[in-house]
Amino acid sequence: MARTRAFLFAALATPAALLAAPVVAQASLTMLDTLTHGGWEVRSRDGGSVRKICVRTGRELIQLRHPDSTCNRFVVENSANETTVQYTCRGNGYGRTHIRKESDTLVQIDSQGIAGGKPFQFTAEARRTGGCD
Incomplete structure (x- = not known):
């Protein structure tokens, strides 16, 4: 009986721990945190x-087609580069x-995604040009 309870507890606790992990991982976006702040051209x-955009945190580059929207984000990949x-x-x-x-x-x-009810897909280069205007 004790063994069954321990197994059941472990089975229930594991998914909860896995669900909690991404929230912690999303707090820092390693690569974006290292970008030089200022004015950028995309x-x-x-x-x-x-x-032209003002980069204060690097996160401004994530939602270029939804710049003023409050969106829920999920970090899929987060590395140094x-x-x-x-x-x-x-x-x-x-x-x-x-x-x-x-x-x-x-x-x-x-x-890529959907903005204003229409699909979008683009590739771009963003380069720092100086200070924010």
């Missing part, structure tokens, strides 16, 4: 317009963004 690979984040913006779509760091002032971005 250039789409398809020759589209250049977008790459970050992948999947996010859902309730009532406003979702996205998945992969950012690869070349230096503290240059990153490559791949993102």
Whole structure:
């Protein structure tokens, strides 16, 4: 009976521990935390317009198609040189963004999802240009 209770407790506790782990892991985005803060230009690979943004935390690069939305984020990959984040913006779509760091002032971005009811997919290069305007 005691062995059965111990097994049952372990079986129930393990999923709870696994569910709690991602919340802790999402607090720090290793690569984004190392980017140089300031003004950045994001250039789409398809020759589209250049977008200027102010990078204060690096997280501004995650939701380029949902910049003003409050979204739930789930960190898929978090390493020294790459970050992948999947996010859902309730009532406003979702996205998945992969950012690869070349230096503290240059990153490559791949993102796809739904914004404004329409699908999007883009690749871009983001480069620090100076201070925020």
